[in-house]
Amino acid sequence: MGNQTDYFNRIAYKPKYFIGDRVFGYWNKVPFVGTVGNDSVIDDTGPRISIHTDLPIRINGKNHEIIIVKHRDIKLLTEF
Numbered sequence: 001m002g003n004q005t006d007y008f009n010r011i012a013y014k015p016k017y018f019i020g021d022r023v024f025g026y027w028n029k030v031p032f033v034g035t036v037g038n039d040s041v042i043d044d045t046g047p048r049i050s051i052h053t054d055l056p057i058r059i060n061g062k063n064h065e066i067i068i069v070k071h072r073d074i075k076l077l078t079e080f
Contacts, residue, residue: 015039025074
């Protein structure tokens with residue numbers, strides 16, 4: 001009989017991006033560069049990633065410094 005650690009290692013979500021990874025992509029058709037805050041699954045909508053953008057994104061008069069994106073919207077920033 002296994003313990004709780006073995007159980008959660010088997011069934012838990014394995015992230016693709018980790019805290020501090022540099023990424024780039026598009027959010028609402030606006031390009032951005034930023035740092036991964038968290039790659040997790042909260043409910044049945046699937047995995048999502050919070051990004052702390054380097055520069056704020058201004059849409060409809062509101063600034064967005066932290067955005068939530070899907071995996072398909074970003075790529076790892078390998079060189080600057």
